[in-house]
Amino acid sequence: MQLITLCFVFVLSLCTFNVVKCQDCSRENFISQFSAEKLDLSKLENTDSGKTVRLSCTVGYVGLSRYTCKNGEWKKQSGRPCERKSCGHPGDTPNGDFHLTFSDDFVFGAQVEYQCKTGYQMVSRTKHRTCMEQGWDNAIPICEAVKCPVIQANKYVLVIGDSEDATFGNVIQFECQSNQMVLKGPTEIDCNDRGEWSGTVPTCEEIKCYVPNIVHGFVTGSQEEFKENDILRYGCSKNYTPVSRSSRCTKIGNKATWSPPPECEEVKCRLLQKEGTRYKPSGRSVFYLDERLEIKCPKGFWDLISKAVEKEVTCNDDGKWSSSTDCEQITCAPPDDTHVKYGNWDRRWRTGRFEEKKYYQCIFGYKPTNGATFAKCTNDGTWTPNPLCQEITCAAPHDNLVSHTSLTRWRTGKLNDQNDYQCKHGYKPTKDATFAKCTVDGTWTPNPLCEELCPPLTNGFIVRENASSSTFYYSCNENFKPSTRGWWGMATCKDKKLSGDPTCTINCQIPDIPNSKAVSQNNMKVTCKDGYTLVGTNTIKCTNGELETPLPECKFTCGPPPKVDNAIVKIPYQKIFMEESRVNYECRNAFVMDGSHEITCINRIWTTPPTCKLPDNYCGTPAGTGKKMQISDQGEKRYKEGHEIFYKCLHPHNYKGSGGKAICLNGQWNKTVECIASCPDPPTIENGEAKTESEDKDGIATVVSYTCPTSYTLTSPKEISCVNGEWESPPECKRK
Template identity: 35%
Template sequence: MHVTTTSCILLLWMHTLTFVKSQDNPGACTLEDFKKYHLYDGNFDISGMQASYPGGRQVKVGCNVGYSGFFKLLCVEGKWQHRGTNCQPRSCGHPGDAQFADFQLRKGDDFVFGSEVVYICHKGFQMVSRTNFRRCMAEGWDGVIPVCEAQQCPSINVPNNVNVMGDAEEATYGNVVRFSCKSSNYIMKGAREIYCDENGDWKGLEDGNPTCEVVKCEPPRIENGFVLGDIKEYNEREILNFECNLQHKRAQELPSRCTKTGDRAEWIPTPECEEIKCELTLPPLQGTTYEPAHRSRFSPGETVTVTCEERSWIGRTRTRSVETTCNEDGQWSVRPVCQEVTCIRPQDRLLSRWDASWRDETKKLGDTVRYTCISGYKRKDGVTRATCTRDGWEPNPLCEEIKCRSQQFNNADITGKIQAEYRYNDHVQYNCKRGYEGSFTLTCKEDGWDRSNECTAITGCPTTSFDRRLKVWQHGDKLYFRCEDGYKPLSKGWWGEATCVHGVWSGVESCIEEQKCREAPEIPNGEGILGNTEQHGQTQEMMFIDCNEGYSAKIEELTCRDGRWDLNGSLDDICKSNHDNCSPPPKVENAVITTCYRKQYPSGSEVTYQCRDKYTIEGNATLKCTAGEWKELNIQCILYCDQLMDESLDFRAEKKKYMTGEIIEYQCKNRAGIIGTATCQHGKWAKAIECEEKCRVPETPAGLTITTDVTDDQMKKGQHLTFACENSNHIIKGNATLECLENGQWSNPLPTCEAAQQCRTPPHLSGGRTKTWTRNTYRHNEKVEYVCDRDYGMEGGPFKTCVDGDWVGEMRCRRAQGCGRPPPLSDGDTKRSTKQLYQHNEKVEYICQRYYVMKGGPFKTCNDGEWTGEIRCLQACTVNRDDMNRHNIRFRFSRDDKLYSEHDDEIEFTCTRGRPVGTLGMRQKCEHGVIHLPTCQ
């Protein structure tokens, strides 16, 4: 009780003393005043501050644990003034990336004291660490980076006759396992492909476990036909012998064969019998009409009249109309198809070759023919083929004379007479100028000047040091070399020579030890990839074989023995072609194939064609590869028109697609009684009469120009015309843009151009000046740039522009503040030691840690009290051989055991054994410290 009483008396005495002192010293500042200061917060450490400070006293205030800053108080006439910045949370830097996981801030807005990040495993991975978070403490991030491991699926057992592609024993998330029959005489039943999902379960077993059964076909029942013989069961590839009833024929000419198609055994083609009829294409082909109409099948003896449009004809008779009869074999006496008018061989004396035989001299519309012109002439407009159009062959004319413009060089002069243009095969001689040697000749050829030589600067090659194991002898501009005993040149032979070219020795090689192998030999249909392996503690040179698509490797790798590659046979036998494959499918005009391009297509595979926009497909869109050959192609892409969409027309659309030549009738909505027709012409509608009123493009007076892209002398409602003055010293008066109105009139009268007034000397800028010397007068649109004096910052500007006699452009120079120490950079630092105070516009240069890539920067600039300039250090990637061994991969090219790869660098991998699985490609990019490794099985 005595101690408490004493303490209270002491505190009362100190308060009274402070009050008395403050009364005695009215210019003093107190701790209580600082607590009420507008910048005060709980991040300051005020435990060491006194209760009161006299006027003029300067006090440094520290920060609590976990915070940093530089803050000073100055007592001026009883009030606190400050210098520096508030206490800010200390930065912990990047918390670290976890493989197969992402992280996010769970507490705080940045990686500073008090913040917390939580790690979340990627899909298909599970957390194996005890904690999944890290906290930013005063001494940095606590704990360690969490670890995520992939989910694993149970092993799969399959019968012995099933081939397994992939790891069915220890598969993890994302792994794919495919099944196929080991023998081609078996059919796959059940699942063909399964994959390990994110929960460690196999997906794809819904159809049952994979099994293989022998390919067998049963005799089919054929309507209007019968099977010959008494065979109960057919083996694969056996042919079915059957016949059709009277007045019927086989629907397919090809023999029906027992064929394995996917997971079934079927008769291909299907054995069918159909009634003998003559077929017509309905609806008719473009430009074709039939009489009688609306029928497609006719019996033998019946006739049909076929009529073509004016610009088409019957191919054999070349007449517009013909009568054709159905024969007993189901064929027409005259093929009832209209064809486009054709083009005949041109009679042009300038043609030297026309790549079309005399038997096939006529070509259909759109057909092209390769041709060449006589000497001195070339194909017009750079085309390589002539095209048959309705107006004859294009381009027209086919050939034009070859001419070359005179060519000038800085290091050479023309000898003889100089001409503006030269004809084909004309030669122009050039002599090189002083300081250069040689002469050369230019020859006028079809593609321009053909240069035979060039001038070279007169230099000599230095005899600098070469490979220390290389012995050299110089003779004139030649250098002869060989390797010391026990070594050999890298490429071939035991000696070589180099030539002095533009001051550099060209052809000098390096030496390698005799027992080492030279460069990888050229592998037909593949390539050799150099690498090393460890055998009995020694490094062994290896060459891994990578065959092209459609070829398989007979041997996977070659070994270097006594300085030679152990080929074990001929190079031609290493990569062998796969059998029964088809080459790429044939091209169809105006169509694409919906599957990816391949060099080889296995027998039984299919491709599907798809027409481009505005084209419709005719025929079977799917093509199949059978025994190395594509089934006969019967596909066409026909151009059509969409429904006519025009708000100014009144008509009835009967269908969504119209073919070329089809006509519809319409009536103008705003012009009563006006009726017109629209014709579909190659995907576009051609209207005989325009319904809407149009504005006529006016003729512009001198000095005024139209800047709008105008393609016609009339414009539609809502379109605009924009005008500008041709003379830059003139300004436009009136509306520069006119709109076409519904009544066919422009919204405003034509503008005019008048000479703009000049400006006097530009105005003075307080705290700044013009960047260059000023003049008494300035032209319209001329600019003047301003800069602020040292320690001043500019707001607005920096240009003022002369506009019709007035200076336009707002700017102001005001005194700028300095900056404290520059901010820290995560994974980097300043290039030099820093100061406590920096002037306005002063710069500080930063650098990143080794292998880190800088984005932005490298400078931060003091700008009116704040540091400006964005800088980031992007993290590097690390890949070691243990990681690659787990994925069965190696580097595509030789690298170190431990690789550091910068951000955005790409690394190419290849399989050590097996084939790639999953969706990751073999070329991967380092992105922000993470690189994903592909997997091979």
């Protein structure tokens, strides 16, 4: 019985152990629950429930995690996640660069590839480095400069530069040891990034030039080689010309070449344009064979050869113009005139320029032509006047009072020539002269030759019964009449004085001036009818029997043009405008005109003027601004639809309110309060004026009177009054 009991207890214990064993956490459970690719599970074993294990990261990762086994399941408690281990910067290599070929950071598994810069080559066996668990593998690659082969030159060539240890970028220059030799080949070569020289090593040889290939040209002769300083003779094809006369074989630098280069260019004529000179065609400086050019010289210049101010030239086949293209200043040579007082030209009168003046005198018996005081150089290269001097002569006098001369006919006389003469009856030689003499001013003296025994009658004529009579009759010229009654008068001449006061007064007919009241016969003063205005002087003058013109006129007139709001009149202000006068209006900024911009004075009345208003849906500055009210937006000229402004009524226009708000609606201001004075401004009337007769305590007119011009009359009492803020109807000015 005891044995049976022990067996039962053993079996029961065994069953209890198996139950506990089934609640442990296994490695397989962990793998099924978590992603374990970054964790090191090599030491993870079955773990009893309630125990905690620490797991490190796999190779190349850093971090630590804690997990607890609870009833057969793993629970993560804490720790740092596993991340790739950093290797740090892989290191730079001189004369090279690197870039990542795997991964985007310097962490475990990343790989970088190195490259050498241009002109350098890698001497390491590998160009890669990889981030391993212990850090970067391999050493940093090394880049060394590419080298070029050692240069071998002959004994005549001078090598300048490092020819034995040249690396990329090094330049080697060459020269000949002797000045009598030139390089054949490049003057310099450089070491490229492939370790090769850019050219071959040159040699030095005797200076030689060879027959060149000349475009549009040819070499004369059969010589193939030329030595130093040899001259090359060459020509050019038709319509082409050599650039230079000859070319010489010359050493320039390290080469033998032709200098200047043998070249042919198309025949061309060059033009250096001068300011002021006009050319056709214009704006060109180069012209080709047979092309023509028209030239017009500026004022004071000409073509020196042809003496013309306009000319035409042609471009010839030798590249030269057919004649000069220059305009020379016009000059005048010293005049060959023996009558000029100073004739030593080399010392006194030199060549003159265009419009230059020279003062001169003439020898005795001659005078400057046409009374000139100076000679002037003209555009034809001569001096004016031409000739400079003319002989002094006196023409036969045209004096019908001379009755007898010493010659049958009075011919032209020269300086100081004399002629005896006598005068007709009633006249005598002036100053009792016995002969007439030709003077230096080309006239005969005395002048006049004859004089009346008595002075002549102004505006009249004398009739003598005989030449010696001292009593004579006189009458007046047309439009004049004697001061005595009748058409003839009588006077006496005694001691060269006239007795009896013989005078001729004006006899002008009084003109008819339309629309005038009368013309005074005494002073011919003009007075216009009512309603007409005098245009011109009010007095008509009679001169030598003729009325001075223009005669004055009596015309309809208009007063100043009517005022148009927001418009200006485009003429200076004046009070009177003649019949048919026209006046133009112009609207101010932001306003448009309605009607004709022009009005005309017709029958003393102006035609209807235009109006200036704002465009639709705009309002202008409210009427009365600054006088009746003050607004908030003082600087604006027009306002858009719906715009609001605030205003304050000004004294004395605050009779019905102190201010308010206005809104722009349909082009009109809609005000909450009107600024009204105790009495508004008195009404105006056409062709009339208002005068204040009475005012209130604020200086506002309460009674006014009206007046009209003399040609108008009032239709009702001249005075009106302001009653309850409103004026009575004013009178009108009606034409009489």
